[in-house]
Amino acid sequence: MDDEGNATAVGNFEQQMKNCYADLEKILKYYGCTFDDVIVENVFTTNMPKFLEFAAYRNEIYTTQFPTGSWLGVKELELPEFMIEIELEVYNVN
Numbered sequence: 001m002d003d004e005g006n007a008t009a010v011g012n013f014e015q016q017m018k019n020c021y022a023d024l025e026k027i028l029k030y031y032g033c034t035f036d037d038v039i040v041e042n043v044f045t046t047n048m049p050k051f052l053e054f055a056a057y058r059n060e061i062y063t064t065q066f067p068t069g070s071w072l073g074v075k076e077l078e079l080p081e082f083m084i085e086i087e088l089e090v091y092n093v094n
Contacts (some may be wrong), residue, residue, distance in 0.1 A: 007079050007081035007082060010081045011081075013047060013050040013051070013053075013054065013083050013084065014050075014054045014057075016082070016083050016084050017051070017054055017057060017084050017086075018057065020084055020085070020086045021057075021061050021086070024086060024088060028088075028090065031090070031092070032092065033090050033092045035061050035062055035063075036062075036063075036064045036065075037090045037091060037092045038062070038067045038088050038089070038090055039067050039068065039089055039090065039091045040067055040068055040069050040087075040088065040089035041066075041067045041068075041069040041086065041087070041088055041089075042069045042070050042071075042072065042086070042087040042088075043069070043070070043071045043072065043084065043085075043086050043087075044072050044074050044077065044084070044085040044086075044087070045071070045072070045073060045074065045083060045084045045085075046073070046074060046075065046076060046077060046082070046083050046084075047073075047083050047084075048071070048073040050083065051071065051084065067088075067089075
């Protein structure tokens with residue numbers, strides 16, 4: 001979503017995925033964390049074949065190790081334009 005709550009990259013799965021990770025990175029930084037602190041990543045998508053096509057992008061996100069988690073195909077997300085949602089659990093000892 002943009003700052004006004006509107007869907008972004010409508011119809012562009014790859015860009016929606018990149019936008020999700022960019023937003024998550026901002027949240028992690030706010031709390032003094034990085035993707036290295038992620039211990040669980042759950043991906044919800046309305047288009048699993050598209051996610052699998054672009055899943056290798058995660059190699060740029062998780063450079064140390066991959067977290068545990070699930071990839072779930074769902075019928076719909078909050079807005080009809082959304083194709084992907086990513087949920088993280090983080091552990092930081094700092």
